[in-house]
Amino acid sequence: MKEMTVERQLNANEKLVLAALRRCGKPASAYDLIDDLKPDGVKAPPTIYRALGKLIEAGLVHRLESLNAFVACSHAHRCKAVAFAVCDDCGTVDEFESKQLSGILQGWAENARFRLRQTTLELRGLCAVCAEKSG
Ligand SMILES: [Zn+2]
Numbered sequence: 655m656k657e658m659t660v661e662r663q664l665n666a667n668e669k670l671v672l673a674a675l676r677r678c679g680k681p682a683s684a685y686d687l688i689d690d691l692k693p694d695g696v697k698a699p700p701t702i703y704r705a706l707g708k709l710i711e712a713g714l715v716h717r718l719e720s721l722n723a724f725v726a727c728s729h730a731h732r733c734k735a736v737a738f739a740v741c742d743d744c745g746t747v748d749e750f751e752s753k754q755l756s757g758i759l760q761g762w763a764e765n766a767r768f769r770l771r772q773t774t775l776e777l778r779g780l781c782a783v784c785a786e787k788s789g
């Protein structure tokens with residue numbers, strides 16, 4: 655229910671960007687989004703980046719550094735660590751959380767007195783379908 659409230663607070667552009675990412679179902683770059691949203695009248699890169707920043711802050715979108723792309727979050731988060739398995743062949747992204755992983759990283763951070771804000775892990779490789787195809 656919490657997400658619904660967050661989504662209701664989004665402005666028109668943020669809603670459009672979020673909808674485009676959900677439609678896409680794959681990581682999209684800011685330029686993919688600009689192309690996608692041109693018919694809706696959203697075409698200025700700063701507008702898109704501002705909307706993405708807000709959506710990331712709200713936890714509705716994640717940024718994948720290695721792909722320089724954005725992906726709509728597939729669930730509500732309870733863990734601080736989010737991981738993505740990215741297929742190098744078909745580009746499929748699988749988002750998952752792990753309490754254990756979260757625990758390990760937070761434990762390290764506490765020991766090192768590192769003030770951890772957020773963790774995004776990216777696993778690169780082949781998804782099950784592509785792995786099967788490649789033998
Ligand atoms: Zn997520």
Ligand SMILES: [Zn+2]
Pocket residue numbers: 741742743744745746780781782783784785
């Ligand atoms: Zn694949």
